[in-house]
Amino acid sequence: MGKRIMEQIHPGHEIITAGRNGGDIKVDITSREAIEKMFKKVSSVDALVCTAASGVMDDFETLTAEALYNNMRGKFFGQAQLVLTGQHYLNDKGSFTLTSGIFADEPAKGVTGGGVVSGALHSFVLSAALELKRGLRVNVVSPGMVEDSAKDYGHLFPGLRAIPMTEITDAYLQCLNTNITGKILRVY
Numbered sequence: 001m002g003k004r005i006m007e008q009i010h011p012g013h014e015i016i017t018a019g020r021n022g023g024d025i026k027v028d029i030t031s032r033e034a035i036e037k038m039f040k041k042v043s044s045v046d047a048l049v050c051t052a053a054s055g056v057m058d059d060f061e062t063l064t065a066e067a068l069y070n071n072m073r074g075k076f077f078g079q080a081q082l083v084l085t086g087q088h089y090l091n092d093k094g095s096f097t098l099t100s101g102i103f104a105d106e107p108a109k110g111v112t113g114g115g116v117v118s119g120a121l122h123s124f125v126l127s128a129a130l131e132l133k134r135g136l137r138v139n140v141v142s143p144g145m146v147e148d149s150a151k152d153y154g155h156l157f158p159g160l161r162a163i164p165m166t167e168i169t170d171a172y173l174q175c176l177n178t179n180i181t182g183k184i185l186r187v188y
């Protein structure tokens, strides 16, 4: 999703990409130190968009609290830390756009962990929007199953609509280009 969103943002903006293996900057968002290092490296940033990390499928009968915690490390704690650290680095009136997912609100079998992560992200964004200073904004896009993923994962979630990528990128652009804050943009 990150690459597809980047293509849409690209005109008129300078983009710095980051990831564990690819991108301009190497960062593992499960590490607070790595996040701090990333922000120190890039100065004068107006917006951060995160589509990094995703949850794993789980089996409820053998699921443990430890497995739930591990599932939260990248997608929930990592994105939360990006905001907690990034609030000290982003330019005034800058924006954070995070990524959650449909399972926060629409349960499906095998994604208890994914639902918990996304639900936590929604609550985090509501609080963070109240707390942020200097006009900083934070929002979260909650996508349904993206059409690009439907061929690989569609069979696991029968009945789930495949969402055209343009609907998803429009939501990220709305977060970047308007003044909204504390919003959960559900795209499904």
Ligand SMILES: NC(=O)c1ccc[n+]([C@@H]2O[C@H](COP(=O)([O-])OP(=O)(O)OC[C@H]3O[C@@H](n4cnc5c(N)ncnc54)[C@H](OP(=O)(O)O)[C@@H]3O)[C@@H](O)[C@H]2O)c1
Binding pocket: 001, 002, 018, 019, 020, 021, 022, 027, 028, 029, 030, 051, 052, 053, 054, 055, 074, 075, 078, 099, 100, 101, 102, 142, 143, 144, 145, 146, 147, 149
């Ligand atoms: N695709 C869908 O249909 C769909 C639907 C609903 C929600 N979402 C959510 O949208 C987000 C993006 O989905 P996607 O399909 O684009 O996932 P993806 O193809 O798996 O891409 C995730 C990216 O995150 C990077 N990453 C993973 N762990 C990281 C970490 N700890 N630190 C830094 N980078 C990390 C990965 O690159 P490296 O491995 O190189 O680091 C990869 O480039 C996920 O949160 C996903 O749950 C997706």
